[in-house]
Every structure is written in structure tokens, then in C-alpha cells.
Amino acid sequence: MNDDHARARMQVLVRADIAAHIRLGRADRDIQRLLRVPARAVQSVRQQLGNAPLRRVRDRRHAGFADVFWGSARHMPDGHLLWVGTTYDSGTPVLQVGSQLRSVLRIGFLLGHGREAQGAVTSGCGGERCVEPEHLLDHPARVYIADSLTALFGDPRP
Ligand SMILES: [Zn+2]
Structure with missing residues (x-):
């Protein structure tokens, strides 16, 4: 290229x-x-x-974190949101405002769902380094999806 x-x-x-x-x-x-x-x-x-x-x-309470979040993420044409900001050595995205460090996935979840995440937050879309708030799932969201799939297709366990 x-x-x-x-x-x-x-x-x-x-x-x-x-x-x-x-x-x-x-x-x-x-x-x-x-x-x-x-x-x-x-x-x-x-x-x-x-x-x-x-x-x-919406949600001015978290304006400082929201600004850093949106300033360090890039919308991709395929609908995912790529994190281009700071990460830990492990690759986990992290966000800093002043002396405060927060998990990017937890801030993203809060921005997308309007509530604090419960349990671990994961990207539900499979997009690499995707932090699109609407693509992030917490524990209750994952349980809900698993239950819905079980109701539709039956229990995957033998
Ligand atoms: Zn995504």
C-alpha cells in the first residue's frame, strides 16, 4: 500500500x-x-x-471519563468502535482522568446502558479491541442472552 x-x-x-x-x-x-x-x-x-x-x-455526571473515552476510540465502518488509547501490558484498555484509573470496558458499558456493570464486562461482538458501548455485555446481560438462546434452541448440555 x-x-x-x-x-x-x-x-x-x-x-x-x-x-x-x-x-x-x-x-x-x-x-x-x-x-x-x-x-x-x-x-x-x-x-x-x-x-x-x-x-x-446524556449523562453529564461522567463527562470527564466520557470525553476521554470518545477521544480515544474510533468508529469503524463496520460498526465497531476501536480503542486507540492506553492499554495495560496485557492489552486491557484503561482510561485515566487526573489520578483516577478506570476500566474502559466498564465506562463504555455505563455509557451504553446507563447503569454500572455487574461482574466482568466483555465485548459481545467478537470485534478485536471493540469498545462500542452497545456491544459490551456484563454478567446479567450474558446470562440473559444464554437463557434466551436456551429457550430458543434448547439446553446445549447433554
Ligand atoms: Zn463491536
Whole structure:
């Protein structure tokens, strides 16, 4: 892959990411700050989308963590959200605000489900390094899915 091709592909990915934030209802200046992109990049994508309306982004209580979360994740064209921020040596994504360290998966779950996760949080989509809030499952969500599958297809245990 030559440099021009790589640059073009990166531009497409950045525009897709900006578009996802616009659809979530974020203001231009918030998107510029989160993704570190110039104002004209956001304005051009917004024009293309037909000026999607602004909505208030929910849950201001966790605004500091939410900002770091969205600023360190990139929307992929296939619907997954790729973590590009800090990870532990083990690969587990971690998020820092001031002196506070939090699990990215737990913050993502909170942002997507509006409640604290119970038990371990895992990505239910199989996407590599995916932290899309809607793709994250906690223990009760996994039990619910397992029970639903058992009701549909029967008990997998012999
Ligand atoms: Zn995913």
C-alpha cells in the first residue's frame, strides 16, 4: 500500500468517525476537541449529512471519563468502535482522568446502558479491541442472552 492510498484510507476513516459523532448529536467544537481535527473537517462532514440536529449528550455526571473515552476510540465502518488509547501490558484498555484509573470496558458499558456493570464486562461482538458501548455485555446481560438462546434452541448440555 503506497502513501497516497494509506492517506486516502485514513481520511475516509476520520470522516466516518466524525459522522458517527455528528449522528450522536455532538457539537462541532466537542468533536474537534475529542478527535483533534480542524473545524473545516467537521463542517464539511456535517454539510454532507444535511446538518443533523444537535442533541444534548446524556449523562453529564461522567463527562470527564466520557470525553476521554470518545477521544480515544474510533468508529469503524463496520460498526465497531476501536480503542486507540492506553492499554495495560496485557492489552486491557484503561482510561485515566487526573489520578483516577478506570476500566474502559466498564465506562463504555455505563455509557451504553446507563447503569454500572455487574461482574466482568466483555465485548459481545467478537470485534478485536471493540469498545462500542452497545456491544459490551456484563454478567446479567450474558446470562440473559444464554437463557434466551436456551429457550430458543434448547439446553446445549447433554
Ligand atoms: Zn463491536
